[in-house]
Amino acid sequence: MEKAYYRPSILASDFSRLGEEIRSIEEAGADWIHIDIMDNHFVPNLTFGPPIVSMIRHVTKLPFDVHLMVERPETLFPALAEAGADRITVHPEACVHLHRTLASIRELGIKAGVALNPHTPLNVLEYMLDEIDLVLIMTINPGFGGQAFLPSMLPKLRQLRELLDKHGRNDIHIQVDGGINAETAALVTDAGANSLVAGTFIFGKQDRAAAISALRAASKV
Ligand code: DX5
Numbered sequence: 521m522e523k524a525y526y527r528p529s530i531l532a533s534d535f536s537r538l539g540e541e542i543r544s545i546e547e548a549g550a551d552w553i554h555i556d557i558m559d560n561h562f563v564p565n566l567t568f569g570p571p572i573v574s575m576i577r578h579v580t581k582l583p584f585d586v587h588l589m590v591e592r593p594e595t596l597f598p599a600l601a602e603a604g605a606d607r608i609t610v611h612p613e614a615c616v617h618l619h620r621t622l623a624s625i626r627e628l629g630i631k632a633g634v635a636l637n638p639h640t641p642l643n644v645l646e647y648m649l650d651e652i653d654l655v656l657i658m659t660i661n662p663g664f665g666g667q668a669f670l671p672s673m674l675p676k677l678r679q680l681r682e683l684l685d686k687h688g689r690n691d692i693h694i695q696v697d698g699g700i701n702a703e704t705a706a707l708v709t710d711a712g713a714n715s716l717v718a719g720t721f722i723f724g725k726q727d728r729a730a731a732i733s734a735l736r737a738a739s740k741v
Pocket residue numbers: 529530531532554556587660661662663664665666667697698699700717718719720721
């Protein structure tokens with residue numbers, strides 16, 4: 521399997537100094553930036569929209585991994601494309617026509633991801649594999665940073681790795697988001713994840729380079 525990718529979630533950053541925070545994680549060796557957009561309908565929290573994404577596009581060269589926790593996400597795609605999104609991940613429960621939604625992300629030249637809440641079974645992916653570049657296994661309930669990792673997601677990760685193996689689709693990335701730290705990074709990468717999102721573990725530390733190195737060192741890929 522290819523190497524793992526580390527994506528700090530700016531949800532845990534100091535928003536009053538967002539530009540500096542993003543520069544600090546770029547210098548610290550992050551591979552991507554994970555951007556959590558929430559609408560206070562799909563999840564009980566509210567963050568920001570495409571105008572902020574567009575502004576931060578000017579402060580970093582790192583690719584943008586946009587995690588949309590919003591209902592009817594397709595209305596945001598053109599503005600997010602304009603703002604510089606490199607990947608957009610949606611939740612199936614928020615999409616009336618998931619296949620069409622994924623196709624419309626790719627039509628904009630953006631990679632498409634599907635995020636599965638802890639209760640959402642893997643079979644929602646069964647007929648969608650040709651439409652996706654990444655599966656995000658939520659290891660918490662979405663909406664807030666700083667929650668505890670759900671160990672019950674480890675068998676789900678293993679089953680997803682088997683499903684992708686069975687279909688010869690190891691090019692599809694397996695991402696995890698929620699409660700990732702040096703300890704859980706070892707568990708999730710052992711179970712098949714190769715894309716790790718971490719908010720609190722990276723932004724909660726003065727030395728972000730050390731935090732990212734600790735994740736890399738703990739990972740089994
Ligand atoms: C929560 C977000 C996560 C969040 C993770 O819904 O999707 O990206 O920032 O935060 P930590 O790493 O603190 O669990």
